[in-house]
Amino acid sequence: MAQAPAVPHGDAADETTTGLSHRKLLMWAFLGSDCMFFGSLIATYLVYKGKSISGPLPEDVFSIPVTSVSTFVLLMSSMSMVMAYSALTRGNIKGFRIWIMSTAIMGMTFLAFQTFEFRDFVQEGLTPRTNLFGTTFFTLTGFHGAHVTLGVIWLLSLFFYSFKRGGVTAERSLDVDLAALYWHFVDIVWIVIFTVVYLFGVFEGFN
Amino acid sequence: MTTIAFSIPRPTYPTGVWSWITTIDHKRIGILYGVTAFIMFVVGGIEALIMRVQLSSSELDIVSPEVFNQLFTMHGTTMIFLAIMPMGAAFFNFIIPLQIGARDVAFPRLNAFSYWTFLAGAIMLNFSWFLGGAPNAGWFGYAPLTGEAQNLGHGIDFWIISLQLLGIASLAAAFNFIVTILNMRAPGMTLMRMPLFTWMTLVTSFLLILAFPVITVALIELLFDRAFGTNFFVPAAGADPILWQHLFWVFGHPEVYILILPAMGIVSEILPTFSKKPLFGYPVIVLSGIIIGFMGWMVWSHHMFTVGLGPVPNAVFTLTTMAIAIPTGVKIFNWLATTWRGSIDLSTPMLFALGFIAMFTIGGISGIMHAQAASDAQQQDTYFIVAHIHYVLFGGSIFALIAGIYYWFPKFTGRMFNEKIGKIGFWLTFIGFNMTFFPMHFTGLDGMPRRIYTYADGMGWDMWSAVSTVGAFILAFSILVFLYNVVTSWIKGEPAEADPWDARTLEWSIPSPPPEYNFAEIPTVHDRDDWWSQKRRKVERPGAPVPVAGGSGYGGVEHAIHLPQPSYWPIVVSIGLLIAGYGLIYNVAVIAIGAGIGMIAVYAWSFEPVNEPEEGSAH
Numbered sequence: 001m002a003q004a005p006a007v008p009h010g011d012a013a014d015e016t017t018t019g020l021s022h023r024k025l026l027m028w029a030f031l032g033s034d035c036m037f038f039g040s041l042i043a044t045y046l047v048y049k050g051k052s053i054s055g056p057l058p059e060d061v062f063s064i065p066v067t068s069v070s071t072f073v074l075l076m077s078s079m080s081m082v083m084a085y086s087a088l089t090r091g092n093i094k095g096f097r098i099w100i101m102s103t104a105i106m107g108m109t110f111l112a113f114q115t116f117e118f119r120d121f122v123q124e125g126l127t128p129r130t131n132l133f134g135t136t137f138f139t140l141t142g143f144h145g146a147h148v149t150l151g152v153i154w155l156l157s158l159f160f161y162s163f164k165r166g167g168v169t170a171e172r173s174l175d176v177d178l179a180a181l182y183w184h185f186v187d188i189v190w191i192v193i194f195t196v197v198y199l200f201g202v203f204e205g206f207n
Numbered sequence: 208m209t210t211i212a213f214s215i216p217r218p219t220y221p222t223g224v225w226s227w228i229t230t231i232d233h234k235r236i237g238i239l240y241g242v243t244a245f246i247m248f249v250v251g252g253i254e255a256l257i258m259r260v261q262l263s264s265s266e267l268d269i270v271s272p273e274v275f276n277q278l279f280t281m282h283g284t285t286m287i288f289l290a291i292m293p294m295g296a297a298f299f300n301f302i303i304p305l306q307i308g309a310r311d312v313a314f315p316r317l318n319a320f321s322y323w324t325f326l327a328g329a330i331m332l333n334f335s336w337f338l339g340g341a342p343n344a345g346w347f348g349y350a351p352l353t354g355e356a357q358n359l360g361h362g363i364d365f366w367i368i369s370l371q372l373l374g375i376a377s378l379a380a381a382f383n384f385i386v387t388i389l390n391m392r393a394p395g396m397t398l399m400r401m402p403l404f405t406w407m408t409l410v411t412s413f414l415l416i417l418a419f420p421v422i423t424v425a426l427i428e429l430l431f432d433r434a435f436g437t438n439f440f441v442p443a444a445g446a447d448p449i450l451w452q453h454l455f456w457v458f459g460h461p462e463v464y465i466l467i468l469p470a471m472g473i474v475s476e477i478l479p480t481f482s483k484k485p486l487f488g489y490p491v492i493v494l495s496g497i498i499i500g501f502m503g504w505m506v507w508s509h510h511m512f513t514v515g516l517g518p519v520p521n522a523v524f525t526l527t528t529m530a531i532a533i534p535t536g537v538k539i540f541n542w543l544a545t546t547w548r549g550s551i552d553l554s555t556p557m558l559f560a561l562g563f564i565a566m567f568t569i570g571g572i573s574g575i576m577h578a579q580a581a582s583d584a585q586q587q588d589t590y591f592i593v594a595h596i597h598y599v600l601f602g603g604s605i606f607a608l609i610a611g612i613y614y615w616f617p618k619f620t621g622r623m624f625n626e627k628i629g630k631i632g633f634w635l636t637f638i639g640f641n642m643t644f645f646p647m648h649f650t651g652l653d654g655m656p657r658r659i660y661t662y663a664d665g666m667g668w669d670m671w672s673a674v675s676t677v678g679a680f681i682l683a684f685s686i687l688v689f690l691y692n693v694v695t696s697w698i699k700g701e702p703a704e705a706d707p708w709d710a711r712t713l714e715w716s717i718p719s720p721p722p723e724y725n726f727a728e729i730p731t732v733h734d735r736d737d738w739w740s741q742k743r744r745k746v747e748r749p750g751a752p753v754p755v756a757g758g759s760g761y762g763g764v765e766h767a768i769h770l771p772q773p774s775y776w777p778i779v780v781s782i783g784l785l786i787a788g789y790g791l792i793y794n795v796a797v798i799a800i801g802a803g804i805g806m807i808a809v810y811a812w813s814f815e816p817v818n819e820p821e822e823g824s825a826h
Contacts, residue, residue, distance in 0.1 A: 016390040022313040025386045033378060033416040040424035040454065044439070053445040128437045132445055135437040139428065 031185045045136040052131035058201030070113030077106035078187045081180045091170045104155040147186045154179050218773045229773035231315035237301030244293035251285035254278050263676035265664040275660035276343035283346030294608045295469040305714035306402045308393025308730045313386040315771040321380035323781035328372035335365035342366035350440035350451035355433045367426050368788040374419045381415035395732035402712045407472030410500040418461035425454035456507035464503040470607030474560045480710045481557035482549025488541040495534035502531045512580045513587045521580035528578035555629030559610030566602025591651025597644040617703030621720040624696040635685030642678025646671035711739035724768045771817045779808035
């Protein structure tokens with residue numbers, strides 16, 4: 001190649017064609033795939049909406065004020081996630097720790113609400129076996145809860161890893177960026193679930 | 208360095224079994240995929256032969272109806288998920304980094320994980336024969352037939368869990384190849400300079416990541432019904448008996464294109480090489496591939512024409528299904544135009560590629576016939592459909608995959624195959640294949656239903672069924688000939704040159720077999736078919752290969768190529784998944800063990816650097 005390729009050895013592989021890092025592109029591809037996962041679960045829920053042949057039904061069990069609170073907490077956790085990332089990129093590791101811990105705590109709060117909600121529903125006679133509503137509701141929100149749980153584990157891992165010297169640094173902020181992408185995605189999914197399952201399930205006008 | 212991950216030394220086995228277990232070299236993983244898939248192909252073939260023997264004449268009683276159900280279920284599932292898909296994956300692994308001028312895939316350890324998880328799924332599915340019976344509800348596993356009330360025993364559970372494992376493997380591989388193709392192309396290789404096989408792999412990978420979550424959800428729902436008593440597919444609770452069919456075919460039809468698009472990519476590489484002409488209408492072929500991938504999502508209900516969806520859905524899906532024949536036809540005409548007035552070299556790969564075009568076209572035409580809902584009502588569940596799917600999946604995918612194995616054999620192994628045996632093998636395959644499957648058009652139109660273990664005397668199906676059975680044995684013999692050729696040539700074939708076919712793409716610019724680091728110097732691409740135009744412009748190749756450092760043990764420091772190092776963790780995660788999978792079937796406590804192993808390995812993997820800094824750093 002007479003044109004003298006301007007490619008240095010070794011590190012050439014580290015430069016990417018699109019300019020995006022490999023891991024970020026992987027995360028976006030994964031989230032696209034996960035959209036289809038939740039899409040299929042939500043589709044199943046909608047296909048069976050109003051098809052249960054026995055109660056309890058959404059309007060019998062849902063408490064919109066309570067779930068609104070947990071929804072609010074989860075949405076706010078997205079904001080604290082942004083703050084954590086922003087603190088890290090400015091090199092403020094202490095700020096990062098505070099905000100990432102807040103995010104994890106808000107995630108756990110959401111999970112606690114979900115656990116109590118599930119327990120309440122079971123006491124009111126709604127289990128995954130009761131009717132189609134129970135089957136689809138617990139599966140859909142359960143898988144969302146599993147995603148949140150995984151996210152909380154990830155956030156806590158980052159929090160503890162930040163105490164290791166050089167574990168979480170501004171130069172390697174991508175580690176946190178990826179967790180943040182995932183976390184925001186899980187939040188967005190919840191917005192859809194809250195609207196489609198809870199609000200549409202209770203308010204007449206939406207049905 | 209206190210964690211377990213750091214206290215276990217990094218594997219450094221240059222040869223031997225452990226070097227394969229810990230390998231993250233895309234070429235070795237490709238070979239692992241290929242060999243495993245071929246073994247599975249033989250297993251699925253044996254299942255088919257047993258069925259052919261049973262059906263060779265009316266009212267035979269060689270296998271019981273129960274075993275027959277298991278045979279056709281396992282044959283379909285094995286051929287689709289354990290043979291054709293992983294053979295495609297074998298080519299993705301070996302060829303893609305070489306075609307785009309990269310040293311490995313974007314995530315080498317994830318790649319190893321994909322292979323081991325695929326192997327776990329293969330083990331899970333095939334060992335069901337010895338653990339109380341194989342699945343028996345067809346490769347599509349229609350619920351509620353697969354529900355707990357209708358289907359006792361663990362066969363369906365094994366089917367569910369193994370498909371989930373295979374799904375995880377396919378998803379991980381597809382993410383990997385999307386990132387690799389988009390992000391690791393050599394300088395100058397724009398999207399419209401990518402080789403066709405790379406393009407089709409990219410489209411296939413997008414189909415995989417979007418289609419597999421749908422079957423994942425369907426399988427989860429079925430598993431929950433069976434394990435926890437939920438009501439997804441329980442009509443008594445008001446469930447829709449065709450929900451499964453919709454979910455399955457929303458996945459299942461893109462899956463068909465997942466099986467055929469890599470084959471189309473392979474053929475699009477072979478035809479120009481052996482015609483000594485550029486691919487005719489490159490942009491149109493690329494676009495057709497993308498359109499096929501896109502439209503593949505709009506045709507799923509043509510698998511359900513006889514369900515009773517009503518005239519409007521049937522009419523719509525008839526139209527969309529017929530429309531998808533247009534981009535497919537465009538491809539076929541472009542391939543023919545590629546060979547038009549070329550100086551054609553009828554070597555074995557080219558024979559199989561031309562065979563692909565002919566057989567795939569026959570399969571396509573019978574496909575158009577039952578794209579018509581009214582016509583399909585006559586053909587549904589008859590041997591006509593069996594003929595159709597085998598013309599597109601065997602005459603299509605398998606012909607192209609065998610063509611690809613012959614074409615890239617010198618690159619895979621560094622040796623040439625025996626051309627004479629290859630040609631004999633081709634004609635045996637061609638004759639055996641047509642003799643097996645063409646008569647099924649007749650028996651099918653005559654009303655012979657598929658998935659029945661025998662049929663009454665005097666239906667008039669005996670003669671053609673016997674012809675099919677003889678054909679099946681000729682076909683099986685041709686596969687033995689192929690295997691003989693591959694094995695003997697691999698051991699003692701003539702050493703291959705770097706570019707024995709005077710080919711067009713970058714993988715032929717490096718030695719056969721490629722060195723561990725692939726490209727001593729990353730090439731700069733100026734053209735579509737860059738290697739071809741480099742040869743024509745008589746451009747000097749870059750100088751001596753650059754020494755390699757890192758875990759691979761080639762000295763040299765200054766211009767070191769940092770290769771990713773082998774790792775134990777990918778296989779450990781896969782083992783954890785396999786254990787958890789068995790736990791889901793037998794014992795909840797075992798799930799925790801499997802999940803624990805997997806979790807520890809995931810952490811160890813996360814904290815393990817791609818290259819150990821101590822060894823790789825140059826100073």
